[in-house]
Amino acid sequence: EPEVTQTPSHQVTQMGQEVILRCVPISNHLYFYWYRQILGQKVEFLVSFYNNEISEKSEIFDDQFSVERPDGSNFTLKIRSTKLEDSAMYFCASNTPPSGRNEQFFGPGTRLTVL
């Protein structure tokens, strides 16, 4: 069964460093998302992406964040200068064009630890 994959599973970085989190969505999906979950808190929407453009972003997704689809398979989230409060689990998700169910499929997550 097709699945969303994410790498790395765990990333440790120093405050102020740039990180890139990678996702490979399900191959025929066209809509992509990033969510994050700070430890003990709810899963929060960051950004949605379609047709090489951001469709919607939350107030969390400030100028330190960027997304891109550099090739036909990867979808990346870049944090330019990490802060301690960026420590969280980051989830990538994808789905197909509206097909009735419009179900989003999630990857296993990348745990980001900022020291």
Place this chain on the structure above:
Amino acid sequence: KQEVTQIPAALSVPEGENLVLNCSFTDSAIYNLQWFRQDPGKGLTSLLLIQSSQREQTSGRLNASLDKSSGRSTLYIAASQPGDSATYLCAAQLTNFGNEKLTFGTGTRLTIIP
């Protein structure tokens, strides 16, 4: 702005009991409601998705219902097992647009006591 609430935050029940988890949402104009399971430190496993045109969905021992008018969804787990111990999250989606985000609740941490 859609707000999703799950009460209680934690629940412990003896093995074998049936149980109900609750999810409330403020905007009744939702398109679908998805239930997820999350094991500690792990990702999100989709359990059930109910579209607004449906009232319930079943998968094995799980049954999810949706009442849009009251802004509520429930997840019923029959004959609970220790392996059901996890955090259960519900998430609402407002439209059927392909890029519509999910709004998550805070989750209910379920412990099944052997």
